[in-house]
Amino acid sequence: MKESGGRKQGAASPCAACKLLRRRCAHDCVFAPYFPADEPHKFANVHKVFGASNVNKMLQELPLHHRGDAVSSMVYEANARIRDPVYGCVGAISSLQQQIDTLQTQLALAQAEVVHLRVRHNASSFPHHGFGSTSPTNSGSPSSKPIFDMDMVVDQAGLAEPMWSC
Numbered sequence: 001m002k003e004s005g006g007r008k009q010g011a012a013s014p015c016a017a018c019k020l021l022r023r024r025c026a027h028d029c030v031f032a033p034y035f036p037a038d039e040p041h042k043f044a045n046v047h048k049v050f051g052a053s054n055v056n057k058m059l060q061e062l063p064l065h066h067r068g069d070a071v072s073s074m075v076y077e078a079n080a081r082i083r084d085p086v087y088g089c090v091g092a093i094s095s096l097q098q099q100i101d102t103l104q105t106q107l108a109l110a111q112a113e114v115v116h117l118r119v120r121h122n123a124s125s126f127p128h129h130g131f132g133s134t135s136p137t138n139s140g141s142p143s144s145k146p147i148f149d150m151d152m153v154v155d156q157a158g159l160a161e162p163m164w165s166c
Contacts, residue, residue, distance in 0.1 A: 016043040021052055030059045034071040042075055049078040 017031035018024065020043055025032060035043040046055055055074065059067050081088040 013037050016040040017047070017052065020044055020047060030056055034059075034068065045078040045082050046071075046074050049081045050074060 014023075014025035014037060015029055015032040016035040016037055016039055018029060019037060020040065031043065035046075050058075058070060058074075062070055077089050080092055084091045087094070
């Protein structure tokens with residue numbers, strides 16, 4: 001008598017690894033918890049990149065609580081290696097690092113522009129001899145206090161960097 005999955009009664013469905021390797025899936029199969037039958041592409045890519053024997057050895061050397069993370073890492077690396085056979089994950093990391101560098105440069109330029117605009121605004125607000133004016137209109141009222149104060153800090157290389165405070 002057969003069940004609805006085309007397997008014999010009482011027999012377990014093989015995991016994706018055992019199905020690809022065309023072997024019987026034992027109840028204590030090291031692959032079964034991490035490569036379910038409904039995700040065959042997961043093991044196929046890992047198998048192409050690492051080989052089933054190597055994956056088996058790596059998983060057996062790890063404690064049970066680390067195996068899931070190791071499989072996730074192997075799947076990610078294998079997928080990256082399939083997409084980019086030369087650089088794999090390193091290519092993705094390099095691309096992300098370049099994006100970070102570009103965004104940090106854009107942020108620094110935006111911060112410099114804010115400083116420049118604030119200095120121009122303050123200079124136009126106090127046309128006579130600087131910023132320390134004690135006129136009645138600037139007598140410490142909340143509306144005359146700047147939202148942000150900025151101090152310049154000189155780093156070890158002698159470069160001035162703005163330090164913001166609220």
